[in-house]
Amino acid sequence: xxxxxxxxxxxxxxxxxxxxxxxxxxxxxxxxxxxxxxxxxxxxxxxxxxxxxxxxxxxxxxxxxxxxxxxxxxxxxxxxxxxxxxxxxxxxxxxxxxxxxxxxxxxxxxxxxxxxxxxxxxxxxxxxxxxxxxxxxxxxxxxxxxxxxxxxxxxxxxxxxxxxxxxxxxxxxxxxxxxxxxxxxxxxxxxxxxxxxxxxxxxxxxxxxxxxxxxxxxxxxx
Amino acid sequence: xxxxxxxxxxxxxxxxxxxxxxxxxxxxxxxxxxxxxxxxxxxxxxxxxxxxxxxxxxxxxxxxxxxxxxxxxxxxxxxxxxxxxxxxxxxxxxxxxxxxxxxxxxxxxxxxxxxxxxxxxxxxxxxxxxxxxxxxxxxxxxxxxxxxxxxxxxxxxxxxxxxxxxxxxxxxxxxxxxxxxxxxxxxxxxxxxxxxxxxxxxxxxxxxxxxxxxxxxxxxxx
Numbered sequence: 001x002x003x004x005x006x007x008x009x010x011x012x013x014x015x016x017x018x019x020x021x022x023x024x025x026x027x028x029x030x031x032x033x034x035x036x037x038x039x040x041x042x043x044x045x046x047x048x049x050x051x052x053x054x055x056x057x058x059x060x061x062x063x064x065x066x067x068x069x070x071x072x073x074x075x076x077x078x079x080x081x082x083x084x085x086x087x088x089x090x091x092x093x094x095x096x097x098x099x100x101x102x103x104x105x106x107x108x109x110x111x112x113x114x115x116x117x118x119x120x121x122x123x124x125x126x127x128x129x130x131x132x133x134x135x136x137x138x139x140x141x142x143x144x145x146x147x148x149x150x151x152x153x154x155x156x157x158x159x160x161x162x163x164x165x166x167x168x169x170x171x172x173x174x175x176x177x178x179x180x181x182x183x184x185x186x187x188x189x190x191x192x193x194x195x196x197x198x199x200x201x202x203x204x205x206x207x208x209x210x211x212x213x214x215x216x217x218x219x220x221x222x
Numbered sequence: 223x224x225x226x227x228x229x230x231x232x233x234x235x236x237x238x239x240x241x242x243x244x245x246x247x248x249x250x251x252x253x254x255x256x257x258x259x260x261x262x263x264x265x266x267x268x269x270x271x272x273x274x275x276x277x278x279x280x281x282x283x284x285x286x287x288x289x290x291x292x293x294x295x296x297x298x299x300x301x302x303x304x305x306x307x308x309x310x311x312x313x314x315x316x317x318x319x320x321x322x323x324x325x326x327x328x329x330x331x332x333x334x335x336x337x338x339x340x341x342x343x344x345x346x347x348x349x350x351x352x353x354x355x356x357x358x359x360x361x362x363x364x365x366x367x368x369x370x371x372x373x374x375x376x377x378x379x380x381x382x383x384x385x386x387x388x389x390x391x392x393x394x395x396x397x398x399x400x401x402x403x404x405x406x407x408x409x410x411x412x413x414x415x416x417x418x419x420x421x422x423x424x425x426x427x428x429x430x431x432x433x434x435x436x437x438x439x440x441x442x443x444x
Binding site for chain 1: 287324334360362363366373
């Protein structure tokens with residue numbers, strides 16, 4: 001029997017990181033999924049993450065860092081003074097959804113846990129469509145963090161972003177191949193009973209299914 | 223009147239970051255000091271940080287991220303299963319005091335708060351003596367993080383480590399010039415009533431005062 005490679009995955013319970021979990025496991029990797037509470041508007045994603053991890057029989061660590069909220073002013077994801085904008089990611093208003101430096105914080109916590117758990121790599125599911133709006137999903141950011149990950153400890157941890165050059169439609173396509181239960185994943189920024197269908201990530205999710213020509217099992221409010 | 227530059231400082235309440243606070247303020251910088259609880263063994267440092275910030279009239283933010291403790295296994299600073307080793311930093315046993323990837327986490331949280339508070343830079347007080355034992359105090363690590371800090375957001379934050387090429391004796395010397403109340407700072411890893419005088423950082427602190435030829439006002443247990 002082969003020794004399986006152990007990977008830590010930043011796991012939000014959204015579509016991208018869920019496909020990433022299935023993808024890593026399809027490559028015989030042992031996955032430790034990490035979800036981080038950071039003072040976000042709702043708990044729907046993390047509830048999804050728990051259900052999916054249980055469904056997959058995947059090890060799952062949730063860390064509550066809600067006091068981080070104080071670092072994240074002026075955005076719609078953590079600051080109750082701002083409404084979640086509706087529309088397409090291409091619109092200027094979507095900049096309100098950027099949580100400054102969230103990914104560096106998540107990656108650094110992931111690297112610490114990976115070092116402690118002897119994982120060889122830390123994976124996160126940034127994809128091509130994220131680049132325009134989220135600076136901390138760009139390839140040059142990943143490259144800089146990869147360098148830092150090699151230097152932060154005497155042991156080396158590898159940073160991987162398997163979907164960095166893929167579109168969200170590609171990810172849906174890959175999810176279909178892997179039998180991902182898309183209906184268990186949560187994308188919507190609003191965190192109501194169902195996906196709102198109107199916020200940036202709902203619009204992107206709908207488009208991705210349409211573009212991939214895959215039936216969208218999501219129940220939207222409109 | 224000049225507009226003063228606003229800097230965020232990672233501030234533990236130890237000797238190095240306290241001299242850094244005085245140093246930044248002597249250069250007319252407005253300092254926002256950040257202290258992070260991460261599940262460490264004791265609260266003595268953070269108590270010092272509060273007293274020093276009050277003494278200086280310096281803005282001070284404490285964030286409680288104690289649940290991070292789960293990421294930090296197998297070291298004497300956060301894991302109650304390990305004793306704080308006594309002796310000199312040069313000794314192999316001192317590796318037990320390394321908290322894996324702590325500095326990347328601290329810097330990433332500092333960068334997030336700096337972005338939110340419109341600080342131009344994030345400073346931390348890593349020094350030359352740290353390099354041998356702490357991988358995340360090395361110049362090459364600082365350089366990698368500086369690059370990541372430039373890319374993590376649409377705004378740029380500058381990472382500075384003003385003491386990177388200085389010894390701890392140099393820092394004591396600089397502190398003397400700046401009238402730093404050394405007796406208010408806390409270094410000891412053990413967190414007893416007084417500095418133990420025997421752990422790695424106490425030994426280093428004593429040596430630094432001796433080497434700088436500055437009277438050491440610290441009250442040690444032995």
